[in-house]
Amino acid sequence: MSEAIVSAEGLRAITVEDLTVEQAQAELAALAGEIAHHDTLYHQQDQPEISDAAYDALVRRNGAIEARFPELVRSDSPSAHVGAAPAGGFGKVRHAVPMLSLGNAFAPEDLTEFVARVRRFLGLAEDAPLSFVAEPKVDGLSCSLRYEDGKLVLAATRGDGTEGEDVTANVRTIKDVPNELPAPFPAVLEVRGEVYMDRRDFLAMNAAQAERGEKLFANPRNAAAGSLRQLDSTITARRPLRFFGYALGEVTERIADTQWGIRERLKAWGFSLNEPARCCHSAAELQEHYDGIGAQRAELPFDIDGVVYKVDRIDLQERLGFVSRAPRWAIAHKFPAEQAQTKLLRISIQVGRTGALTPVAELEPINVGGVVVSRATLHNEDEIRRKDVREGDHVVVQRAGDVIPQIVRVVDADRPDRGPEYVFPDHCPECGSLAVREEGEVVKRCTGGLICPAQAVERLRHFVSRDAFDIEGLGIERIQLFFEEGRVRSPADIFTLEQRESERIDRLVSKTGFGKKSVQNLFQAIDRRRTVPLDRFIFALGIRQVGQATARLLARNYRSLDAWMAAMEEAAKDREGPAWQELTSIEQIGPSVAGDLADFFAEPHNIEALAALRAVLTKVEDYEPPKVAAASPVMGKTVVFTGTLTSMTRSEAKARAESLGAKVAGSVSAKTDYVVAGADAGSKATKARDLGVTVLSEEEWAALIG
Numbered sequence: 001m002s003e004a005i006v007s008a009e010g011l012r013a014i015t016v017e018d019l020t021v022e023q024a025q026a027e028l029a030a031l032a033g034e035i036a037h038h039d040t041l042y043h044q045q046d047q048p049e050i051s052d053a054a055y056d057a058l059v060r061r062n063g064a065i066e067a068r069f070p071e072l073v074r075s076d077s078p079s080a081h082v083g084a085a086p087a088g089g090f091g092k093v094r095h096a097v098p099m100l101s102l103g104n105a106f107a108p109e110d111l112t113e114f115v116a117r118v119r120r121f122l123g124l125a126e127d128a129p130l131s132f133v134a135e136p137k138v139d140g141l142s143c144s145l146r147y148e149d150g151k152l153v154l155a156a157t158r159g160d161g162t163e164g165e166d167v168t169a170n171v172r173t174i175k176d177v178p179n180e181l182p183a184p185f186p187a188v189l190e191v192r193g194e195v196y197m198d199r200r201d202f203l204a205m206n207a208a209q210a211e212r213g214e215k216l217f218a219n220p221r222n223a224a225a226g227s228l229r230q231l232d233s234t235i236t237a238r239r240p241l242r243f244f245g246y247a248l249g250e251v252t253e254r255i256a257d258t259q260w261g262i263r264e265r266l267k268a269w270g271f272s273l274n275e276p277a278r279c280c281h282s283a284a285e286l287q288e289h290y291d292g293i294g295a296q297r298a299e300l301p302f303d304i305d306g307v308v309y310k311v312d313r314i315d316l317q318e319r320l321g322f323v324s325r326a327p328r329w330a331i332a333h334k335f336p337a338e339q340a341q342t343k344l345l346r347i348s349i350q351v352g353r354t355g356a357l358t359p360v361a362e363l364e365p366i367n368v369g370g371v372v373v374s375r376a377t378l379h380n381e382d383e384i385r386r387k388d389v390r391e392g393d394h395v396v397v398q399r400a401g402d403v404i405p406q407i408v409r410v411v412d413a414d415r416p417d418r419g420p421e422y423v424f425p426d427h428c429p430e431c432g433s434l435a436v437r438e439e440g441e442v443v444k445r446c447t448g449g450l451i452c453p454a455q456a457v458e459r460l461r462h463f464v465s466r467d468a469f470d471i472e473g474l475g476i477e478r479i480q481l482f483f484e485e486g487r488v489r490s491p492a493d494i495f496t497l498e499q500r501e502s503e504r505i506d507r508l509v510s511k512t513g514f515g516k517k518s519v520q521n522l523f524q525a526i527d528r529r530r531t532v533p534l535d536r537f538i539f540a541l542g543i544r545q546v547g548q549a550t551a552r553l554l555a556r557n558y559r560s561l562d563a564w565m566a567a568m569e570e571a572a573k574d575r576e577g578p579a580w581q582e583l584t585s586i587e588q589i590g591p592s593v594a595g596d597l598a599d600f601f602a603e604p605h606n607i608e609a610l611a612a613l614r615a616v617l618t619k620v621e622d623y624e625p626p627k628v629a630a631a632s633p634v635m636g637k638t639v640v641f642t643g644t645l646t647s648m649t650r651s652e653a654k655a656r657a658e659s660l661g662a663k664v665a666g667s668v669s670a671k672t673d674y675v676v677a678g679a680d681a682g683s684k685a686t687k688a689r690d691l692g693v694t695v696l697s698e699e700e701w702a703a704l705i706g
């Protein structure tokens with residue numbers, strides 16, 4: 001985090017009324033930076049660092065200072081911006097009608113003030129009728145769907161309100177979004193609404209992600225945003241996204257006179273609507289509906305963070321118009337975060353499958369908004385220090401629609417018998433290996449990749465995977481089982497499995513139900529891999545940031561396992577010495593990757609595990625530079641493989657092409673020389689033909705390269 005944030009924290013102790021002009025100016029500058037930082041994390045990366053309530057507090061503070069010092073309002077003021085600019089990787093879409101945010105109401109007075117403000121603006125008498133639509137504010141991300149002649153042609157995220165991201169392919173995978181509308185419909189119709197995920201679907205999806213050792217999402221909103229904003233729509237298709245329609249963008253003809261009427265038209269076209277919704281005629285009725293929804297909140301299938309009120313008559317909406325980032329005719333009445341106080345018994349450390357050390361607060365169980373909470377996340381080392389959370393403290397726990405409860409603050413920090421400051425461990429509690437925190441990272445990680453039980457299954461799975469040792473018949477289920485039974489704990493164990501188990505093979509067979517033949521096949525598959533090429537060996541170790549390409553670079557540079565290991569151990573001992581210099585001088589290996597390699601080799605447990613592994617292998621082959629046939633017909637050509645290949649795998653085809661001097665690309669462009677189309681080749685082959693690129697069958701390709 002930047003310094004600005006620290007200084008803003010310091011200043012925030014002063015109430016807005018007491019700020020001097022200089023202080024106000026400094027704090028507005030700090031807040032602008034801080035809020036922009038959180039906007040990027042939240043809107044672009046779907047990975048917020050702070051709770052929504054904490055974020056809202058910053059925005060409110062900014063608004064209060066601006067209200068007192070209007071002359072200090074900055075040109076980059078957060079109160080004039082919506083969201084964040086589109087992220088790279090997506091096509092950009094300009095919104096014909098801007099997509100705005102909503103003003104917020106928190107206290108009941110904010111609500112009455114909103115209604116009064118609308119009346120004042122419109123010059124309505126106290127008793128003149130004025131109605132509002134009140135509907136839940138679903139916690140997802142807004143999306144604009146464009147229909148031309150009743151067909152879905154474009155879908156875009158809000159982005160910064162003016163320009164969003166083109167997510168059409170992804171939105172087409174959402175079942176709630178009709179591809180075609182039943183007539184009648186205007187020639188152009190933009191439907192706006194919220195892409196979200198049901199809480200139940202979210203939990204199931206996170207469980208499946210955990211199962212596969214993939215990234216977990218903090219809450220349904222981040223999961224929905226992360227799933228919609230995928231560059232690969234086949235991933236989006238597997239995510240349980242849903243859509244609610246609640247507004248219109250560009251439309252070529254008026255389709256209703258009221259907001260309620262718009263809802264009915266949307267429903268007739270097949271859209272789902274935010275429910276429970278109601279048409280209210282006074283501030284009191286709005287408050288009543290808000291309280292009613294609040295009471296049902298835990299039972300609703302999706303997360304909501306408030307209730308949205310919209311002036312019902314469209315002509316009045318048009319008269320009211322907008323103020324900078326939000327309409328005057330609508331407001332979001334937010335629910336307070338659900339909080340409670342309890343005692344923090346202990347801080348424990350969880351080690352994730354990738355080695356990340358996460359501090360967890362073990363709490364005296366407490367009911368927070370209807371859910372019993374006994375653990376809360378403390379995020380990371382910095383967060384504990386920032387809040388100065390210690391064992392034995394009484395703390396405020398919060399659930400703000402988030403599934404993972406959080407610690408907000410300590411309430412009794414000034415008690416005399418308070419324990420010492422919490423010291424974050426520098427060793428992994430699971431395996432005792434050193435835990436390190438790389439520069440610029442907030443997370444500390446265990447470096448004992450090869451022996452750490454918390455990481456073992458994930459590491460073993462990686463070790464035997466296709467591009468690593470490629471051991472057939474050893475899938476994730478078998479690894480899991482062997483690990484749990486204590487048969488395989490480290491990579492070396494795989495190679496001594498037969499020796500240890502052969503007399504007991506019958507037992508293995510009966511216990512696992514694998515079948516004798518399948519166990520024998522497995523042993524044979526393992527035997528075939530007692531000799532491996534150096535680059536596969538390096539890749540298989542699962543060192544952070546050392547993927548296939550980096551492993552190949554290392555193999556090419558050091559040639560033999562002995563040379564590589566010696567150099568790495570040297571570099572680990574002296575991170576300035578000649579071995580380090582050589583390592584970081586390899587093109588594409590920067591200090592960050594070098595640091596991960598050095599950390600791995602600095603951990604004695606890993607050296608032992610490596611020695612054990614070498615002892616059970618027949619040979620790690622030295623790196624063989626690919627022999628490029630001088631007259632290779634594909635030398636320097638760019639090739640794209642698509643569809644299902646039958647004579648070899650995609651990785652094999654790629655390696656072979658590269659060894660012949662070709663460059664293998666992922667997508668077709670005018671620069672592509674050949675597209676090799678296997679069975680069921682789709683859009684890439686079509687595109688190639690359109691561009692006049694030569695498309696070859698698998699056989700033709702084989703003939704070409706001889």
Ligand SMILES: NC(=O)c1ccc[n+]([C@@H]2O[C@H](COP(=O)([O-])OP(=O)(O)OC[C@H]3O[C@@H](n4cnc5c(N)ncnc54)[C@H](O)[C@@H]3O)[C@@H](O)[C@H]2O)c1
Nearest residue numbers: 038039042048050051052055101102137138141142246308
């Ligand atoms: N934790 C963080 O770091 C962080 C950072 C940035 C923003 N945020 C959170 O994001 C929100 C601010 O973002 P915002 O500008 O999108 O404002 P907002 O979410 O408060 O309100 C606007 C949005 O509400 C949504 N919405 C849901 N139901 C709706 C309905 N029935 N009718 C109309 N709109 C509906 C739309 O997506 C619309 O864009 C706040 O909740 C804030 O706490 C958090």
Ligand SMILES: [Zn+2]
Nearest residue numbers: 428431446452
């Ligand atoms: Zn460990």
